[in-house]
Amino acid sequence: MSALIDLFSVAAIGAGLFFFFAGTVGLLRFPDSLTRLHALSKADNLGLGLVVLGLIPRAENPLAALKLLVVWALVLLSGASTAQLIGRALRRGRK
Amino acid sequence: MSVLPALDVGLALLVVGVAAWTIAARNLFASVVGYVAYGLLLALVWVRLYAPDVALTEAAVGGGVTGVLLVTAGKRLDALASAEVGVPPGRALKILAGALAALVAGALAWVVLTLPSPAPSLAPAAAEAAAGPGAGLGNPITAVLISYRSFDTMLEKVVLILAVLGVWSVGADAAWGAAPAPLRKVRPDGAMILLAQFLAPVGLLIGVHIFWVGADAPGGAFQGGALLAAMGMVAMMARLAEPPRIDSRKLRLALVAGPAVFLIVGVAGLALADNLFAYPQNFAKPLILFIEAFMVLSIAVALPMLVCGPPNGSPK
């Protein structure tokens, strides 16, 4: 059972690493602010989400697991709203 | 080399690198943003030093209050435009500044190098106090803050009030009593309103939770209060709430509540526990939580008032 959980964690966290990597590469290599914003939200939403997913089975109690989910939910909410706000500002030509 | 030391060394190098870059940056806003990044990294460093209490403070103050303060200040200075370019300093001024910086750095280095070994420490005394009169608290840090060095802790909150007074006194005479300017001029986008409507209640809950667990686990009055302060600011940034008038009685009572209650309980200690700032052994814990609750209130009100700035506009 524990080996199975380890395998799951490695898979999920490894996938999370990939999205952080992709987000950073996008932030550095994409040509303009709007596309960079797009890259950033991948790291925010999927990168952290997959890391959290990989850690959940390792949580000591249900409350700790819930806290992990709340952390992810807060980052999702912040990331989505600020991406929207930044996108609008950029469209109006403000930067 | 195993993984953990490698991680620590990497983190330390990164912190030093970001710090150096923040100082060296030519673009004002870039260095402000660099400083925010530096604060985030410091929170990680504190966790690696097994000091989650300090990490929590760094996260709440660095990420919330100072982040907003610095970004606001950076943008205002940017608007003045002289901050980045200005008149380049003359050679004499450069040499003088360099000499002063070298002097300070040299003095610090000398002090660090000549520290006696083993260093003098109050740690055993504090640990003893936390275990004895520190009373029923599972978190030794809270016990030390409220019991061992209670006078310092109270005066820290007085300093916070003095800082708020200092900010208020910068305003024009005619504006005295009025409210500070709102944190945002125009009506915000729907997305920002939604964000604040979700964040503020959740943050309120988390702030109170961190204050409450602070008795037995990492957390405490300052960390909880700073998070609540941040939530007040988020509401003001989305114009869900406006900064209060500075002559509001409620505001002023909330500001002084923490130190006042602390002082009253402390003086009552003379009669109840035969010492100033001592607590009766049997109900030290409820008493400490009682004091801390008012401290949370004062901190949660004082920090946003510092960010809001001096009163603005007409007094009536």
Added chain:
Amino acid sequence: MDEFLLSAAGVIIATVAVGLVRILRGPDDVDRLMAVQLLGTGGIAALLLTAYATRVPGVDDVALGLALLAAFATMAFLNHLDAGQGDASQGGSEP
């Protein structure tokens, strides 16, 4: 397994730290903020991974605090952007 979690934390920090080059390069202030936001998310992920590997108590609360404040600098920045560059098109009325 702990070694894996710590390595993952190290890789994430190293990755998002490279992203900080965006603060140096800009070109716009918005890009700089995005780099910090990426560092914030990556920092939360690394914090959680380190906490689960070294078992420091209370770190989930630190992560909660960081997640709660993830959008703060961006919000303050956008408020100034909107205030500084004319109020003609106020929120919500974009075509």
